[in-house]
Amino acid sequence: MADIKRRLEHALERLRYEYDERLEEIDRYYRGKMASPYMPTSANAEYKLLAERAIHNWLPWVVAAPLQNLQVDGFRPSEGNGKGKEVWDTWQTNRMDARQGVVHEGALVYGHAYVAVLPGPDGPKIAPMSALRAWAAYDDPVCDEFPLYAVQIFQHPDTGTLERARYFDDRHVVEITYKASTGPFGESYTTPMISGRKAHGFGVTPVVRFSPNMDALGRSVGLVQPLIPVCDRINQTWFDLLIAQTYGSFKVRYVTGMAPPLDVDPATGEVRTDPATGEPLYKAIEFSPDRAMMAEDPDTKFGELSETSLDGFHKSLELNVQHMAAVSQTPPHYLLGNMANLSADALAAAESALTRKVDALKQTFGESWETVLRLCAHALGKTKLSKDRKAQVVWRDTGSRSLAQTADAFGKLVQMVSVPPEALWDKLPGFSQTDVDKFHEFKDKADEQAAKIAAGQANAPTHDVTGGDQPPTPQQQAQQAPPGDAK
Numbered sequence: 001m002a003d004i005k006r007r008l009e010h011a012l013e014r015l016r017y018e019y020d021e022r023l024e025e026i027d028r029y030y031r032g033k034m035a036s037p038y039m040p041t042s043a044n045a046e047y048k049l050l051a052e053r054a055i056h057n058w059l060p061w062v063v064a065a066p067l068q069n070l071q072v073d074g075f076r077p078s079e080g081n082g083k084g085k086e087v088w089d090t091w092q093t094n095r096m097d098a099r100q101g102v103v104h105e106g107a108l109v110y111g112h113a114y115v116a117v118l119p120g121p122d123g124p125k126i127a128p129m130s131a132l133r134a135w136a137a138y139d140d141p142v143c144d145e146f147p148l149y150a151v152q153i154f155q156h157p158d159t160g161t162l163e164r165a166r167y168f169d170d171r172h173v174v175e176i177t178y179k180a181s182t183g184p185f186g187e188s189y190t191t192p193m194i195s196g197r198k199a200h201g202f203g204v205t206p207v208v209r210f211s212p213n214m215d216a217l218g219r220s221v222g223l224v225q226p227l228i229p230v231c232d233r234i235n236q237t238w239f240d241l242l243i244a245q246t247y248g249s250f251k252v253r254y255v256t257g258m259a260p261p262l263d264v265d266p267a268t269g270e271v272r273t274d275p276a277t278g279e280p281l282y283k284a285i286e287f288s289p290d291r292a293m294m295a296e297d298p299d300t301k302f303g304e305l306s307e308t309s310l311d312g313f314h315k316s317l318e319l320n321v322q323h324m325a326a327v328s329q330t331p332p333h334y335l336l337g338n339m340a341n342l343s344a345d346a347l348a349a350a351e352s353a354l355t356r357k358v359d360a361l362k363q364t365f366g367e368s369w370e371t372v373l374r375l376c377a378h379a380l381g382k383t384k385l386s387k388d389r390k391a392q393v394v395w396r397d398t399g400s401r402s403l404a405q406t407a408d409a410f411g412k413l414v415q416m417v418s419v420p421p422e423a424l425w426d427k428l429p430g431f432s433q434t435d436v437d438k439f440h441e442f443k444d445k446a447d448e449q450a451a452k453i454a455a456g457q458a459n460a461p462t463h464d465v466t467g468g469d470q471p472p473t474p475q476q477q478a479q480q481a482p483p484g485d486a487k
Contacts, residue, residue, distance in 0.1 A: 141218025248308035
């Protein structure tokens with residue numbers, strides 16, 4: 001318990017440090033709770049209301065661009081078709097078709113996420129873990145596939161206090177609860193206590209890290225952190241635009257050298273006066289499209305103050321959004337919506353940076369998912385499959401090609417390059433691993449039926465054209481003769 005307690009305290013300390021250092025700010029910005037734009041200290045309530053309305057959260061759109069292109073659709077072992085069916089059934093049982101997005105989003109937002117594999121009576125359990133609630137220690141954070149140990153914390157849903165933790169190492173999964181206690185002077189504290197321990201039998205810590213971008217020191221950065229300064233600039237520009245739009249976007253007309261008409265009581269014909277000061281009251285000048293203003297005094301002047309142009313603010317906003325698109329490798333038309341009459345080649349060129357980014361993410365995330373599925377194979381007793389380093393996950397094709405175009409291209413590969421048709425089944429867009437497994441089952445049944453038909457035809461007697469039986473050939477006599485009579 002002493003070693004586990006020491007590691008637990010270290011993990012909690014690292015979690016607090018990473019949360020205070022960067023994860024808390026990343027989480028706030030991604031959820032739209034950003035820093036307010038700059039305003040004078042003497043700003044009134046109207047200014048503060050405009051500052052609240054100036055906050056625009058662009059970050060979910062930036063994350064959604066690659067996230068919507070990351071969908072694991074199958075598992076392909078190196079040995080052949082159908083060998084990984086039980087492993088893929090585990091994936092389906094854990095509802096990972098939907099839950100894999102939680103892992104990908106957490107890794108893209110915070111820089112890393114984790115997935116734990118836990119053995120259970122009904123099969124392996126795949127458990128995603130957020131970087132806000134889990135931490136793992138590595139001897140070599142770049143090269144090691146599995147950590148030395150990992151800790152996941154659970155908070156009380158109502159109070160948010162630390163309620164329990166789960167500790168992973170290469171032998172056990174340990175459940176830890178925190179018991180509230182009171183000291184001799186009335187101080188309150190919590191004490192960790194082991195409430196359960198279970199051997200998992202993997203031989204390694206069954207926790208896998210997902211990181212979209214990692215340097216040689218093992219530091220990982222997500223998509224949100226580099227964009228925080230850009231978000232602040234965009235929100236400041238929005239605030240300045242709202243200020244100019246609210247206070248300076250209307251023409252102001254003025255008149256000098258003309259006094260407004262006195263307010264005369266129609267009953268008495270006397271000029272009304274202010275009861276407090278005794279000064280005469282004047283009528284307000286009414287402006288409307290069907291009225292003309294005239295002045296008897298030749299020194300009277302009419303004028304107009306022009307409105308503030310908002311074009312500069314619009315250009316500044318567009319420039320900042322384009323900067324965000326360039327930094328995040330997001331196609332600009334995803335954020336600006338200024339796509340019109342683009343050809344297929346122009347559209348492909350605009351999305352080329354995103355395509356390269358998604359391909360790189362598929363490589364890094366694919367290695368992590370393959371490790372997860374190998375752990376599942378180990379838990380299922382599939383020892384050979386659990387050591388299959390050539391097994392690959394199959395990613396869904398999210399391109400804009402139609403099924404007809406794909407079928408035409410694959411047909412040419414089969415006819416001109418002699419690629420086996422079965423090798424292309426898992427690359428068909430819109431078909432899942434379950435569909436591909438059914439294709440293989442149908443083909444196996446068709447092959448068995450064809451083999452039976454061929455065997456029946458080979459053993460059937462031959463007839464001449466007149467209907468009589470022909471004598472058997474020497475090859476048929478040799479096949480039908482007993483072994484001892486063979487010449």
